Amino acid sequence: MSDKQEKPNKNSRREFLQNIGMAGLGSILGGSAIWAGINYDNKKTKNDRIRVLTAQNELVEVERSQVKTIAKSTQETFTYLQQRGRDGIAGKRWVMVIDLSKCRNARKCMEACQSAHHLRPEQHHINVLKMQETENTPAFYMPKPCQHCDNPPCTAVCPVDATFKRQDGIVLIDNERCIGCRFCIAACPYSARVFNWAEPLYSELDKDTVYDVEKNVPQRKGTISKCLFSADRVREGKLPYCVSACPNGVYYFGDENEDAVTNGTTKETVRFKKLLADNGGYTLMPELGTHPRVYYLPPKGKVYPFQDKDREEAAEHLG
Amino acid sequence: MLKNKLNTRLFVTFSLATLLILNCFSATWDVPADQKEKKSYIKFDKQTSSQGEVLYNANCASCHGNPGKNNILKSLNPIPPDLSGKSSQALSDGDLQYILNTGRGLMPNFKNVISAEDQWKVISYLRGFNPNYVQELSKFDPNKSKLVKLTAKFDSKANILTVMALADEKSGKIPIIKAEIAVFVKRYFGNMQIEKTVLTDNFGKAQVVFPKDLPGNKTGDLEVLVKLFDENYGEVQTTNKLAIGVPTDKPALNEKRAIWNVLAKAPIWTLSLYLLGVFAFILLLLYLLNNLRKLYNSKTI
Amino acid sequence: MLTQLKIEKITSDLLKPIRLTKSFLIWMGFLGASLLVCLFAYFLQLRDGMVVTGLGDYVSWGMYISNFVFFVATSLIGMLISAVLSLSGQKWATPLARIAEIIALAFAAVAGLVIIMDMGRPERLLNVFIHGRIQSPIVWDVTVVTIYVLVSTLFLYIPLIPDLKICSEKLEKLPPFARNLYKFLSLNWNNTIEQKKLIKDSTRVLAIFIIPIALAIHTVTSWLFANTSRAGWDSTIFGPYFVSGAFVSGCAAVIIAMYFFQKNYKLQDYITDFHFNKIGQLLALVSLVYLYFNLNEYMVPGYKMKLAEAKHLKELFSGSHALLFWSTQLLGLIIPIILLLFKKMRKSGPLLIIAAFVLIGSWFKRYIIVFPTMEHPFLPIQNVPLNFKIYTPTLVEILVTIAPMILVLIIITILSKIIPIIPIHETIEQLEELEENKK
Incomplete structure (x- = not known):
């Protein structure tokens, strides 16, 4: 995963994101990671959008190209999943x-x-x-x-x-x-x-x-x-x-x-x-x-x- | 002897009666007349049929089996019918939709699981097994639902939610009469209906009494969903955020200094006993080591 | 003059076993080879997972845990003989103190390994220290067993200091490094009054402190079971029940060790029939106490016959575990108690056989405390293979269980070959006291 990360080329971003998507939505992390689409393009098809769970536990749909990932390594993903798993969901029983x-x-x-x-x-x-x-x-x-x-x-x-x-x-x-x-x-x-x-x-x-x-x-x-x-x-x-x-x-x-x-x-x-x-x-x-x-x-x-x-x-x- | 005979006779009669009742029960459904006549506004074609097949396989096939394949779950009582069979196909489209929406005995209802439109698609799939079937379309116009204006007001004194249903026809605003109004509260996994479904009166008005003990969020807010269903106007819904719930802010279940949690939340008695024991041992060890050191240093007599 | 002669005889007698002999090498070779076979079994368990054992999701604790309990139990004898008896002025136990301490140290140290053998992920042992929760009885157990091993080491070492000096001076044909090591470990011991006082004080403090620590290790071990709500374990007397049982198995182990040391190391003058008689009496006493706790443990739930307890007891008394249960109770406890009441039976030969039965019985006693309870949980065992319902240990499991026993034998044998098995200094002291009293 990390070798793909190093490619600075913008064009490869979509391909990279698809790879990430396959590894699970969980690897795309955090509310801060999501750029609320400024130019939300309605003409785009469903495949150009992605559903992401924020740290505030809201399910949001954003454009794929607007998503910037902060989870870089397996270790970081693991740490995130651990933290999330140990915290649980606030206010619920x-x-x-x-x-x-x-x-x-x-x-x-x-x-x-x-x-x-x-x-x-x-x-x-x-x-x-x-x-x-x-x-x-x-x-x-x-x-x-x-x-x-x-x-x-x-x-x-x-x-x-x-x-x-x-x-x-x-x-x-x-x-x-x-x-x-x-x-x-x-x-x-x-x-x-x-x-x-x-x-x-x-x-x-x-x-x-x-x-x-x-x-x-x-x-x-x-x-x-x-x-x-x-x-x-x-x-x-x-x-x-x-x-x-x-x-x-x-x-x-x-x-x-x-x-x-x-x-x-x-x-x-x-x-x-x-x-x-x-x-x-x-x-x-x-x-x-x-x-x-x-x-x-x-x-x-x-x-x-x-x-x-x-x-x-x-x-x-x-x- | 006589008594015995009487008993036997009584028993036989009783059994027969029971059988008869059971038989009727399993054979017929008590479908209200207006439901019976309901028709689909979607034209049944190949596309609706194949979409219906997917839904059928996911929701119905585990008991009813695949139509005509004779793979029904026969261990159930009553045995679920093959829906491509004669008795099932003799039912009207409205009957089938009613059965889907109500369920009975072992058969669950699907009213929250399969939307009205999808229910017609399932029926479309089933009708494909009946060569004699000719579809009658309903005269319903789905575009009419855009005309509906649905408003909800809450009277906090009486705890009543008043719903007004009006239609913006060319002739002006007219009340929608005898439309079904269902009020829901949003919950984490789905919408929970409050009271029963009511009908609008001649002024397009319907009232639902709200329970007083419904938990809301921290500030007592509730998301209230009002749904209207009418023969002519179809299905319409609105959502309102109302501060009518009980403010709920329960502590986390692992907040206490409890035995199940991490070291930081260890009970004080455990913590102190443990540390005391270890401390005593360290003192003992220091004492002994000091003695050994003294021993080492005391060479002479 | 006579005394001096006696002292020299004692010294040479007790130092004699400390040398390499052919029989020692053969014995060690045998132990080493057996250990390798057992370690191979453990390797299989590491490679394939614990599926090689007879354990399952219901009986998830079996032979390994009973083995652990047995090891912790046997190690308690050091405390009883070296601390309780010496504090209460029972002089007869002095020559046995070191044997008891060696057994205690060996069993306690190996107990730690036994529990690791039961772990699914032994390589994560460090997690206990990194993420340890002091609310867990396992962490208490790890703590007190570690402390007990350390304290037992000191309890063996401190009274040994004068003997180490004797070793460094009197042993012949000793390689220089060994002589230096003995010398170094004897910490400039010179038999001064001050030094004697230091040793005496340290030993006394140790003897006092080792009592709560030893009680703690076995009480905590019993809590591994009693802190659950399972039938057969959910008992308030498990602590004393286990502790009293521990003395039984420890006593038996000491008797067996005494017998072999007496015969192989020619110590007939030091370990006499008098000692066998005394320790036979001790075994009878602790066995009676244990019998009393057994009575409590089975009679009280048996009187009430609560559903889960009743099922458990029925299986033990007349069900599938009855043979094991009754042979353990009769051969390992009740018949030995009756026999031990006769003086004839408290001679070395018969006592060895009785002790062997008691020791084996003690092991099986732990075994039937552990697994039958797990075969009867509160809810039915269904939708699982038959081997999850009925526990049958596998060969690999048995070999892995034997490994620590061999290890204990190796440790005891080696220790008995490098230090005097009977305390020389104290025997001489006692002799001198005796002479003085005569005058």
Whole structure:
């Protein structure tokens, strides 16, 4: 990248920018980097404009030729992504609501998540569990992402601040710092964390990708990986991968401060507290004092019955 | 014995009735008459059909399968119909759009996911599988929506948002009557509707009661979106920034001197205990080293 | 006159083992070769990742962590014998103090390596110092283990100073550099009253301070588990439970070491049946204390049978881990306690066998504290391969686990070949005291 940078030729700028664009929008940085177009030319086609996320977290569209990049090296991009990832988004408190009455174990959430985060098939940031809590209570399907607890036991035990809580409530993992002690796995009561026991599946493909802590890609051998509430998507104003992949309207995602959550399937936005109040929302294992940011609506009036073939597996966990 | 028989009979009757009801339920949709007659103002052609196919594959195919390919998700109850089949094609264009917008049971609604125009394109794609279908176009003129003047005023005492819908016709300003008015508040991932959709009265006026506890930004500002939908004038919307929300400025979730954060925010008890322990050890080490030094220097008896 | 003769005999007896022998070389060669095999296994783990172990996303701590706990535990014995017993005036333990200290130092130093072997990214070890969060029990552990290793080194070294002087003067056939090194390390020791007082004071201060430090290392190690909410670990008595268990394994290790030093280094006059009897009693005592904590640890949750705890206990008592659990408890704790009550069993031969059972039992005890809990998290284990649900260690993992054990043996053997394994100076002092008392 840097050898191209040295060319002073103006004509090469567009080509250079396209290269940058391929490396990800994230490499074009900062509000200060954007020159508000003075001569904004409306005749130009869509391809001559580029959408850029500013440091103030606004998505703006500017002319390609007006963009001046300040991220010169991989190292600088990395530092920027780290800083952005550790800061989080001010004024937000993300919450997820999972409506168990709608889940039919379609597992589109798991697929979308694994492909977005370059995971192996046995690695689950989100796992749809077949649950049965007591003998006479019904079995149901329960998607289980990281609960993004407000009192996270995992970040408390991390010796190197590799996993941490952001101001917007997301618990992230920095696999460029993780030493692989796996204390967080031991501490997490929700079994929400996975480890890269072997060389990650796409490590060859991701060789030149700059590590983005908000996406935890590329994955690294010998480090932890976990659900990130799709921090990279949320920053762009999009719903998390799993939420928007669900075909059954199971997931709601939103901001507790706005008291609103948006359904990933119907894109309907409803009031968060009212949704919980009307449907008897609850959190998993509240007695542990972890204060999850993931809420569940009970599997009442299921539209899709629990399948007989899954009964045995669900009952395995009974006492 | 008799009781038993009666029970059996009752059971059979009951089951039959249930079956009948279920059957009806899955076969028919209770579509309002005016919806039924809705027609597309877009001409169905090859282009709309192929655009519709993309939308269909993204939103519908996971359950309904590809039309005519017999790859429906059969584990669902009721089994979703093949939309190229007879029963589905017997539905009117208006019926299909209504179903898309409302959803039922396992089928989610798509009213916020696929725009009205795109919904017609999906229907256009489906109609391609029916050789007998002849499209009837609606008489709607999309250019008429430019005439609409939509204004919103908020009465902070009564907490009511009053919307006025007028059309700038050649004959002068006339109220738009019985148009659907929906009020939304902008949220991070989408617009949240306030109350239900209301109809304008004879003066083109509609009122929506606003909740008092809606969180706004730091200063309590809310971005309010008013949408109008009318048979003749189509869809029109305006956005207003109103200071009617509850000012919200919650602290960051990692602000406290909490156990989950970096060294700088370590709890004081941990910090002091740790430093005290290390300090005590350093004192011990200094004491011992001093003793060793003395030992080294004290040669003589 | 008689005393002088005795002193010379003691000195020559205790210095005799310090020379190269054929058996020593063969033994070291064997240890070295085994270590290489084990290190190759570790190389495989570095190359291919931890997938070569039997660990998975659910049982993510297994043999390595139990090994670490075992090592930290065994190292606690230095504190018990050299500090607690000497402070409480138990003179019989004096000849055993150095053996205990060597074991303590070797196990504590290697414990640090064991934990590195469990890390997914050992090359990032420095992150613990660069980005360390003092809220994490791992950082506490790193701190106290480091401190314990340093203090143990001093605790071994300071009482050794007079002996080093003896070594530099009395050892024959010593290469000059070694003699100079002994001399340098003996810090101008001249047996003056002032020097004696300095050594005595330093040792006493060390003995006092090493007690909280040693308690800290194992308590903190127990907190690695107890600070989580998992069934089987979520316990308030884990600190004392681990510490009492530590004395059991440490005592057993000292007994085994005593036996081999007595036999191989011909120290029958110094490590006698009296000592075996005494340390046998000590082992019985600490085992009883440990049994008491075991009772608490299993009886209290077993009485309540809370869901997760019940599942855990059922697996241990009658489920898939029952065989391992009961053999560990019976062969490694209960039967040894019963046997140790008989004086006949506290002679060197039988005691060696009992201690061997206790030591192996101690290792497996840590093993069944660590992994069964991880096999039973709060939420079901689903959609993962079977080997994530049931933990089975692999050969590579076992070899990597054995490596530190070999390393400990190497360290103990080498130390016992360069310093007198029984403190010469103190033995002489005790003899002189005895003579004086006779007069």
